[in-house]
Amino acid sequence: MTINIGIIGLEQSGKTTVFNALTSGKADTTTHSTVGAEAHIGVAHVPEPRLKVLNEIFHPAKTVYPEVKYYDVAASVKSLAKDKGIGGQLLNQLSTVDTLIGVIRAFKDESIPHTSGSIDIKRDIDALNLEIIFSDLAIMERRLERLEGSMKAAKPGERPPLLQEKDALLKMKAEMEKDVPIRAQSFDQSAQKYISNYQFLTAKPLLIVVNIGEEQLKDTAKLEEEYNKQFSGPGCRVAAMCGKLEMELAQMGEKDAEVFRKDYGLRESGLEHTIRASYELSNLITFFTVGPDEDRAWPIRNGLTAQKAAGKIHTDFEKGFIRAETISLDELVKCGTMAEAKKRGVLRAEGKEYIVKDGDIITFLFNV
Ligand SMILES: Nc1nc2c(ncn2[C@@H]2O[C@H](COP(=O)(O)OP(=O)(O)OP(=O)(O)O)[C@@H](O)[C@H]2O)c(=O)[nH]1
Ligand SMILES: [Mg+2]
Structure with a gap:
């Protein structure tokens, strides 16, 4: 089974750096991404230490780890929503992922100007939320227009389900216009199916990755706790990590990386850390199958x-x-x-x- 995760964020927040950190990738971070570029796609295995324990008991021919596929969608979601071409395609790709990672810049670097002129985590989280709300509202409006058309053409008996859908959409839309993402809204059973049909971005679990600077590393855990107090909510939580360091560590051998991590007081890799958080966000647990052929971990919903x-x-x-x-x-x-x-x-x-x-x-x- 593959878990799909889309990486979004404002310009130059460190999306590609985080992508490289999570996939041990080598995508270019020295140039600004251009509108119209295709997404970087990379795969990582879910670190699952329990498989090692099982292997010592069963000595299987093969060990199968769950996979996570990451999509680094280069442009901002807002510009995608406006674009009908490649932007539309990228947005479609995003709409199929299970979870979103939203990268927020916290690292300071004079040589990389922040598009809004300063580091402000709250402002950037709000801006990111607004971008995905904007994209969902555009989809809703198109669907509402089409519904109007269908209702005109419908026979009286066909109207009730259309009206019910319209009603559900209008309720969602009203909340979104008050900046409430779908993941934080409550619904009755009948509205639930429309949410899964449309794959709205604000309905997906959102893991905010605050991309901290090297000088903040020793405070990672404390910062993360503070950020979660401020910014977590239904279907949303925060992980802090230094994208640049994690990218460098991901490109080293495991043993060397381990030594560096110890020095920095980090208990786990960026990959382990974000996967654990996204499992918790998505309410996933793991069961195992074992035997002489293979030991395998299966992620399922709790x-x-x-x-x-x-x-x-x-x-x-x-x-x-x-x-x-x-x-x-x-x-x-x-x-x-x-x-x-x-x-x-x-x-x-x-x-x-x-x-x-x-x-x-x-x-x-x-x-x-
Ligand atoms: N000091 C420092 N620099 C970072 C960190 N993360 C990213 N950068 C730098 O910030 C710049 C932008 O990083 P990218 O990962 O390309 O950012 P992006 O969000 O993918 O950028 P676009 O795709 O162009 O919007 C690069 O020069 C990175 O080296 C970090 O944790 N610390
Ligand atoms: Mg990029």
């Missing part, structure tokens, strides 16, 4: 039943679900082997309504 989780692997697993033989990683480690776990009776047979937990190791039994 709250899924065993039968639905089985469907993430294959639809046949879901349709023909019999039971899920389940053990937590901690229990397995205590037992040492699956055979020992069976002997001690800690390998559980769970039914289709079982709610999968983070760290479960599952063997699905099914028939087709």
Whole structure:
């Protein structure tokens, strides 16, 4: 399974630097990106240390990490929304991602002038929010126009669902005009489906990455806490990291990077840090499948039943679900082997309504 994350932000905030940090990429950061440029796309594996533990038990031929695909959309969302050509295409690409990363500049550097003349995190977060609200409003208006047309042509019996959609859109629009993103609005069940149909940008979880300077590194944790107090909200939280340093570390060997991180007092890499935050934002947990062929981590939404989780692997697993033989990683480690776990009776047979937990190791039994 691939998790898609779109990187947005104001001009020269460090989007491509953060992209390089997260994907160990080498995209150019020395020139300003130009309108009409294509997105940088890069893939990273979700760091999942629990797979290492499992590998020591099962020695599989292959280890499969979940993938995250990052899109660095060069231009500002606002300019994309106005543009019908490549801008429109980039916006379509953005509208399919699962989560947005919004890069906000906090690093000071006289040689790189800030487009608004100064560093002001609150101002820039507001501006970024307004950009994506602007883009969603444009989509809403187009949809409302089309709805008017459909309603005129509709037979009386066809009108109620159209009216219901119009009603839902108008409510969302009114809130957005008060600068409330869709992720912070509340809806009844019937309006919910319109949100997923349109893939509005402000409906997506937003991880704000405050791109701090090297001199702020030792205060990373404290700064992050303060930023979260000020700026987090429904579907939105903040991670602080130094894009430039993380980019340099991502291009080193792991061992060297580790030494540098220790020196700076950093507990985890920028990738680990932002992925953990985006898992929490998107309410994702991980279950594992194991065996001689492969050990594999599967990200799923928290709250899924065993039968639905089985469907993430294959639809046949879901349709023909019999039971899920389940053990937590901690229990397995205590037992040492699956055979020992069976002997001690800690390998559980769970039914289709079982709610999968983070760290479960599952063997699905099914028939087709
Ligand atoms: N000192 C310092 N400079 C940074 C940091 N992050 C980015 N920069 C510099 O800021 C400039 C812009 O960085 P980019 O990553 O290209 O920014 P961008 O948002 O992708 O820029 P555009 O795509 O042109 O809008 C580059 O010269 C980077 O080296 C940082 O954490 N510290
Ligand atoms: Mg860029």
